[in-house]
Amino acid sequence: MSSKKIFALRDLSAFFYLLPLRMIATILPVRIVRSIGVLIAYIYSTLSARRRRAIEKKLMVVFKDTEKINETEKISKQCLFNAASTYINDLILHRISKKDLLKCGKIMGLENLENALSAQKGVILVSGHFCGNRVAKRFLSEIGFPILSIRKKPFSNPAMSMIKRKYLQPIRFKLFNKIVQDYVFIEDDYFSLKILKRLRENGLVDIHIDARNSSHLIECAFLGTKRLFPADFLRIVYLTGAPVIPMLCIGNCSSFTIIFEKSVEFHKTSNKDEFISVNLNKLVRILESQIVHHPSQWLPMKRLSFIHNVKTPS
């Protein structure tokens, strides 16, 4: 049953972002939009005290027994700043010329990707929801490494207001389609066949390991708590033998870094269920390490739903 609300107060920010701000961003020069973005991100990160406190609470668990525990206040503010900046980046990403894009990107470990591709089985890139993902994908596509993204279609949340469901969400969906052009929806028929096709063409497929878009989820210890992680993609790894490379993309449209780690060496097992349960944890540990090193770049950090039920260490 859908909500009877026509408009909710929390729709205001989405309305402001998707209508006036998005339109302004199509007219104004990119550098001015960036400056506006910095200002908005600064205001948002300064005023959102409740969210900052919630992030700090989580960070205290993540960084207990480390020196970084003294920096939680600063990192929590940076988390919100980066999250808001990512939204602004989405508005200008398609307007940045190839030349400008190539100037502000840096790749580390490209040889790891090239080595993996030499096996001619395609490569599965495993990444988390980090700030630089979308700009990195455009950059990689421009230099000859297009990546197939796995996406979920927008769902109609019963709590959504009518305005959000009918008008705001479709605009956001269209905007996203424009940003991430090479994708497959998990709701599409035969979507995994499209993944196999890309791998067989020796292409790249990106799997967000911190997404829960999978029919098979497994709970793993994660950042001092527990969380569900998708497991089906490991069946694809088991069946196809495609190498898996952890990818980390940090930064924004002005300056970003893409890091390809070495191919993951999976534990060999006698059956696929064992393969999944043994090796998923290995990938989760890699994600955890990326987050610990770049906490303010991981977008789900700002989600309150991720933070709840966490006990602050005494």
Add this chain to the structure above:
Amino acid sequence: MFTEKEINNRIKKVIMHSLELNLHEDDFLNIKNLDELFGMDSVAIIELVIGLEQEFKIEIHPEYLNSEIFKNMDTLTAYISTLMNRKMGE
């Protein structure tokens, strides 16, 4: 040369083995689209592709990894028959 009937029977065996299904001959008659067999299992079709390649010792070209070929038993049988007969002719 393999007959379509032979190939069809072998495909059925691969389907049952790859997807861990226990179906009878009559059950296949009622299946209009192969995706009915996959249910909520999004990776099942990859299991089927790999199973078919192992059974028939063929490689399905990426161009043919599409919903038209894997639509139903008839389309799949026709495609595998063409591949097998081409292989036999080589």
